[in-house]
Amino acid sequence: MVVSNGGAADTPSATQTVTAAPETAQPPETAPDSQSATGTPRKNTTPAAEIPGDGVYLVGKDIRPGTYRSDGKDSTLCYWARLSDTTGELEDVIASGNAEGQAIIKIDGSDKAFQTSDCKPWQKID
Numbered sequence: 821m822v823v824s825n826g827g828a829a830d831t832p833s834a835t836q837t838v839t840a841a842p843e844t845a846q847p848p849e850t851a852p853d854s855q856s857a858t859g860t861p862r863k864n865t866t867p868a869a870e871i872p873g874d875g876v877y878l879v880g881k882d883i884r885p886g887t888y889r890s891d892g893k894d895s896t897l898c899y900w901a902r903l904s905d906t907t908g909e910l911e912d913v914i915a916s917g918n919a920e921g922q923a924i925i926k927i928d929g930s931d932k933a934f935q936t937s938d939c940k941p942w943q944k945i946d
Contacts, residue, residue, distance in 0.1 A: 871942035876906060876935045885929040888942040892919040898939035902931045 867884040877883045892898040900923065901916035914931060917923065919939070927934050936942065 869944035871934065871936055873941065874937050876933050878933050879927055879929065879931045883934060884944060885927050886944050887924060887926045887946040889922065889924045889945050890942045891940040892921045892923050893938055893940065896938050898923060899937040900925055900939060901935040902927060903933040903935060906933050
């Protein structure tokens, strides 16, 4: 009987150790997965104040609304467009332009996206 009491005492200790390890492992696995899916790999949770190069950028997700300045291009035209949608249709263009030198544009919070091609990086100035 002394052996069975000792065996009963050992079993709960082993169970507590095994139970404690998965409980400790689960919260860190859950928290980093959700954070890395929204924050670490992507910087889209906080829209950028710079538009780095060619592409279509979603307003409020990729970039912030506001006034931006680009130094344009020296030898080719810098194209930009404010877009109401991202379907690629002509009617999606709210405003567009070609700049040879410096360009300043205002992206409204109601704009869906901003497109830029052959421009130097755009810096938010307000």
